[in-house]
Amino acid sequence: MPIDIVLDAMGSDKAPEPEIRGAILACRQLDVRVHLTGPEDLLRPKLREALKAYARGERLPVFISQASEWINMDDKAAQAVRSKRDSSMRVGLKMVREGRAAGFVTAGNTGAAMATAKMVLGSLSGVDRPALATIVPTTTGRPSLLLDVGANVDSDPENLVQFAVMGHVYAKNVLRIPNPRLGLLSIGEEDGKGNSLTRDTLPLLRELKGINFIGNVEGRDLFNGHADVIVCDGFVGNVALKTCEGTAKLLTVSLKESLKSTVTSQVGALLSRKAFADFKKRLDYSEYGGAILLGVRGVSIVGHGSSNERAIMNGIRVAAEFAQAEVNQGIETALSAR
Amino acid sequence: MPIDIVLDAMGSDKAPEPEIRGAILACRQLDVRVHLTGPEDLLRPKLREALKAYARGERLPVFISQASEWINMDDKAAQAVRSKRDSSMRVGLKMVREGRAAGFVTAGNTGAAMATAKMVLGSLSGVDRPALATIVPTTTGRPSLLLDVGANVDSDPENLVQFAVMGHVYAKNVLRIPNPRLGLLSIGEEDGKGNSLTRDTLPLLRELKGINFIGNVEGRDLFNGHADVIVCDGFVGNVALKTCEGTAKLLTVSLKESLKSTVTSQVGALLSRKAFADFKKRLDYSEYGGAILLGVRGVSIVGHGSSNERAIMNGIRVAAEFAQAEVNQGIETALSAR
Known part of the structure; x- marks a missing residue:
């Protein structure tokens, strides 16, 4: 039976085009029904056109749910959530709360998406603060889960313990990693290394019973697969994630400049073009579908603002997998058993 | 007139070979005299041999200063500093304190080097906690200075302000950047973004008078040259630096695997080999000479344990530049003028 996913059609930087095409792609590749939220008068003609162009008129289960407003990237999260009461995010998350959809996906304002999800869905029992988790690629080819990447700055040890339990359940139920290895992000492997937060945590x-805790891991272990789940404070996780982005950019720019410097290099670059494309794809965030909000009473995925249709489709896939894996019951059970 | 630099001959993972060769390289390329500290009976024959092999018997100003002990990478810093009272680090730093050398370089245990430097040299007036700074490459080709990268976890706002002043003076006097732009590492550009530490800082x-503060910068700005000096807590800086290492490793491994996958890619890789070497060199930490300890009463450079002779030579160059640029007086003046 197809699973219902609601998609904020007004989220991404180029909304609603990537959303509409991503929804079409998802319906063709996955067993889902997609509900786009946003202004119907704006979405209806674009959806019709896209179905003609990309689905050659094929009947696909893409629907529109009316929302008169939407939150922009530069809106202040707290204010936008209060003032835009009929936003595409809020309408979508209400559908999840009312059981009309199994999960929500947006590529919009991350702060607003988290605040709206917390307000509309509420937290799971035993969770003080929901966390934002992200899948990171590793040299082993098997992904790791990093959380929190920005939902909570100034976390305390109890928050990190809850993040650990949530990450564990997600890695086990959705990523299907048996007995996932849990690491605490710090600045040295020995137990005594770290700051007061990590030393207390x-x-x-x-x-923690039933959790395979392997101790401290370092920044360099984020991408080598030493741990399947890595927990940290949201400030640290966000800095780490963006440092990774910055490094990738630096390496790409440097490599391109080096390749431009001689004729043989240019020929070499040409001959290895497929390899470069393959390489880019392996590291492309759009393959991972976005960040996962863990700890709210429902399924909520927040993609990158620059998401293309493929990233949107993967966000829908992640939402469907999350919804089907009974993660939230697992988290409540694990937290109540502590 | 040549400048005297004292070099811990027993620091690096492969000590004393990279140190001896690095000292020879430095004496041939820079206007320096290098004093190696370590067990003379061990160093003397190796130095004689190296001079024969690498300097073809040329007379070079490389000297040996006797130290009977040395601190290993896996020694606990605090304990080693207390118990090894005649270590090559301590002997070297004493020579700096006594004015017999203008600067100290080691590729040994970072924790022990920082602790010994603080104990032997003491802090500059106005500095509560010395910080470790590192030069990072950027896409603009002009380097930035990041501090603290691990000397102080759990910094307070006053610490970060002092780091800012120290980084400013170093960037101006040594890196010769006029009016260096200072950024505060956070998780969003707006003033309100960040954790309690950054919001209070x-x-x-x-x-701060006389300092060109440009506000918050993000992890992705570490390598794009938006700021010349970036300050952060030592825990965060260390995680960022190691995340950068991890990302570079992931990208290199992925690219190699992609290049291996087809014959044309292999040919392409072969033809672009020079470009890859050039690329690696641009990003090679050994070109930057190591981390700079700022805030102690003297000059102290801590290189990577895996330093090769080139990295050692660059460490000596950085120490000499630091010593000649009157950084420490500049820091004391700037801090007292606040």
């Missing part, structure tokens, strides 16, 4: 993680 | 940085 480490003994609490050691005490 | 930001107004203090805005008040």
Whole structure:
């Protein structure tokens, strides 16, 4: 039976085109029904056109749910959530709360999406603060899960313990990693290394029953697969994630400049073009579908503002997988068993 | 007139070979005299041999200063500093304190080097906690200075302000950047974004006279040259630096795998080999000479444990530039003028 996913049609930088095409792509490749939220008068003709162009008139289960407003990237999250009461995010998340959809996907304002999800869906029992998790590629080819990447700055040890439990359940149920290895992001492997937050958190993680805690890991371990789940404070996680983006950019620019410098290099670059494309694809965030909001009473995925149709489709896939894997019950059970 | 630099001969993972060769390289390329600290009976024959092999018997100003002990990479810093009272680090730093050398370089245990430097040299007036700074390459080709990268976890706003002043003076006097732009590492550009530390620090940085503070910068700005000096807590800086290492490793591994996948790619890789070498060199930490300890009463450079002779030579160059640029007086003046 197809699963219903609601998609904020007004989220991404180029909305609603990537959303409409991503919804079409998802309906053709996955067993889903997609509900686009946004102004119907704007979306209806564009959807009709896109179905003609990309689905050659094929009947696909893409629907529109009316929302008169939407939140922009530069809107202040707290204010926008309060003032835009009929936003495409809020309408979508209400559909999740009312059981009319199994999950929500947006490529819009991350702060607003988190705030709206917390307000509309509420937190799971035992969760003080929901966290934003992201899948990172590793040299082993098997992805790791990093959380929190920005939902909570100034976390306390109890927050990190809850992040650990949530990450564990997600890695096990959705990523299907048996007995996932949990690491605490710090600045040295020994138990004594770190700041006051990590030093206070480490003994609490050691005490957690049923969780395969492997101790501290370092920034360089984020992408080598030493741990399947890595927990950290949201400030640190966000800095790490953006540092990774910055490094990738620096390496790409430098490599391009080096390749331009001689004729043989240019020929070489030409001959390895397929390899470069393959390389880019392996590291492309759009393959991972966006960040996962863990700890709210529902399924909520937040993609990058620059998401293309492929990223949107993967966001829908991630939402469907999350919804089907009974993650939230698992988290509540695990937290109540502590 | 040549400048005297003292070099811990027993620091790096492969000590003393990279140190001896690095010292020879430095004496041939720079106007320096290098004093190697370590066990003379071990160093003397190796130095004689290296001079024969690499300097063809040329007379070079490389000297040996006796130290009977040395600190290993896996020694606990605090304990090693207390128990090894005649270590090559301590002997070297004493020579700096006594004015017999203008600067100290080691590729050894970072924690022990920082602790010994603080103990032997003491802090500059107005500095509560010395910081470790590192030069990072950027897409503009002009380097930036990042601090603190691990000397102080759990910094307070006053610490960050002092780091800012120290980084400013170093960037101006040594890197010769006029009116260096200072950024505060955070998770969003607006003033309100960040954690409690950065939010409390930001107004203090805005008040600093004579410093070109440009506000918050993000992890992705570390390598794009938006700021010349970037300050952060040592935990965050260390995570960022190691995340950068991890990302570079991931990208290199992925690119190699992609290049191996087809015959044309292999040919392409072969033809672009020079470009890859050039690319690697641009990003090679050994070109930057190591981390700079700012805030102690003297000059102290800490290189990577895996330093090769080129990295050692660059460490000596950085120490000499630091010593000649009157950075420490500049820091004391700037801090007292606040």
